[in-house]
Structures are given as C-alpha cells and as structure tokens.
Amino acid sequence: MIDIPTQAAPVLPPFVDLGGTAVFALSGALLAARLNQTFVTCAFFALLTGVGGGSVRDAMLGVPAFWLRDFWVAPVILIMALIAWFTPRKWWDGKWLEWADAVGLAIFCALGTAKALAFDVAPLAAIVLGIVTGCVGGIVRDVIAGVPSILMRPELYVTAAALAASLCAVLILLGVPQGWSMGLAALAGFALRGAAMHWSIELPAYSREVKD
Template sequence: MNSAVLYDALGWLDLFGIAVFAISGALVAARNGQTLITFAFFALVTGVGGGTVRDLLIGAPVFWVQDSRVPILCLAIALIVWITPVRIWRPAAVDWFDAIGLAAYSVFGAAKAMQLGIDPVPAAIMGIITASVGGVIRDLVAGEPSIIIRPELYVTAGALSAFAFVGLVQTGMTGIAAALIAFVAGFALRALAIVKGLSLPSYRGAEDSE
C-alpha cells in the first residue's frame, strides 16, 4: 500500500469530518443559549479534539496548529449557526451531524495513522479516538451525559468504520473505495442506533451479586 497516496486521496475527509463535528458543537451551544464566543469554543474543541489527541499519541504535529484553515473553518461554522434561524436546526440535528462526523473521522483518523507507519490494529484504534474524543469533550464542557455512555451504539459504529477501512485496505482495495464502504457502514450502524435505539447488552454483574 502506498500510504502517502492513500492519505492524500482521503484528505477531503479531514475537513469534512471537522466541519460536521464543529456544527454539532455549535448546536450544543445553541441548545444551551450560549454566547457567540461559546459557540466558537464549542465548534473548535468538538472539531479538533479527537484529531489533537490522535496526533499527540502518534507523535505527529498537531494538525490544526499547522493548518490555519481548520480553526478558520470552525469559527466560520460557529458564526453560521449563530446567525441562522433556530427553526433550521431540529433538536436531533446534533446526533445526525455527529453521526456523519463519526463515520468520516473514523476513516480519516485510521488513514492518517497508517500513513505514518502505525500498524493496522493501532491505526484503527486511532480512528476511533479521532472520531469520539471531540464529542466527549463537547459533552463534558456542556455538562451533558457523555455520548459514549448512552445506551445506543456509538463507539461501535466508529469502530466498524475504522476497522472496516483498515481491513479493506489490507486486502488491496483502493483507498477511496475502502473509505466509501467503511463510511457508509459506520454511518448506517449509527443511524440505526439513533432511529431504532440499537444497543449492545450491558454489564449485569452488579445485579447478579445483589
């Protein structure tokens, strides 16, 4: 696999994932009636949080510090959400934008780790971290229950995208084809979780011991 070519080919997923996560962050600020400055903060930390942790873990330069387009994009999105009528943004919009970002960023995070020579399994885990940490920070700062401990599938959908992408690339599939399949798979699973409330069995050990 030519990892440099693969990473370049998937570069569009980076800004796409950042954008939709930034929207979800700004919408949380809107839901809580915050100021424009808080909108910008939520958009930024949600958009770059996971990628920042990924870069620190794999020893790469922190991406948004090196590319001014990223913070500008997040700030612009915060302003757009701020000035648009509230009726445009339905209450469930946060979940749906987050689902899109989850699938896209899981793929891109894994691709970047592979481009830097990380082995397949750790690379997939980097994809999961890229996709989930921003939402965790957003919910923590907002004082809301973390999205990763809600009963419906979340991290599992990100894991499906990340591991599917890595697995397909390892079989020799081209980067774009693998990315599309992995993105659709992860988004579809998260969408079903939102609509149908799909979840994995939870731990019952505490109940059994009573």
C-alpha cells in the same frame, strides 16, 4: 509480524474534509447555544469538537496537528459558531444534523485509521486512533459541558466508529487500495449509525445483580 502496506498519508478532497469538520464544529457550537452559553463558549466548543479528535490522533503520532497548516479550517469553525449563535434554535430540532454528524463520524474514523497505518502504527492501535479521531472531540466537549457523553449513552455511536475503523484497517491490510478501503469502511460505519438512529438500536446495559 503483520506486513503493513506502505502508503502515503491519506488526503481527503477539500470539500469532504472541511465539510466533516464543519458538521462537527456546528454540533459543538449548538450544544453551547442550547445551554445558553456565551459566544466564546460556542466558538470554543466548535473548535474542540471540530478538530479535537484529529489533534489528539496527530499528537499521538508525533506530527503537527492537521489543522494548523490548513488556512480554511479555523475560518470554517468560526463560521459554524456564528451560524449556531445567530440562528433560531427551532431550526435545529430535526434529525438532519445527526445524520450529517454520522457522515462526518464515519469518514473521519476511516481517515484516522488510514493515516495511522501510513505512519506504521500497529493495526489494533491504528483502529483505536481511528475511533479517537471521530469521537474524542465530542467526548471532551460533553465532559466540559457537564452533560452525559456518548460513552455514557447506549446508542450505537462509538460502535459505529469502531466498525468504520476496523473495516478500514482490515481492507488496507488485505491490499485493497486506500481510497476504496476508506470509502467502504465509511459507508459501513454510516450504515450502522444510520440504522441505530432510524430503528433506535441500542447496546444492552449491564444488569447483573449480586445475590447475597
């Protein structure tokens, strides 16, 4: 049986935590705006994307959702929805938002894994919860919107999340301090996601044909 180091649940600096939540919330609100939806839908997609993954993780851990006791999370999500609603669509045509999303993905996957390990979750399950933290909100949002989710696209998104979560778990199990483990894991996940975006790296699709 693997002896998991006992640690306190990780806490990100407020500006990092809120910044990642804001990026995810903005991406959700922008999808609603691009689909010509109402502001209510923008706000709902912002909430779902911003805290969906972390909420599912916390529910599975049996603890209150992280954002329920944080005064700033809900206002930040509402602000992101307002920004998406009142700014011209052409402002978001560039790639910078995708790069910011990559940062949030990597950080939250590492955070989710570290938090799960702090609650004595088995290593592989902790990695799964790390991936859930970074990806589930966006997946549910896409399903509700009726657009292909990240699970149905060949781009390296969930793969980058898995790298960040796995590396974080391995480093913590090896006794590397929690902060360093999260930082190095997030950097690796961001590097893979960034390389995939820059060089259009994709996973191969299943193409085996059945012969009569």
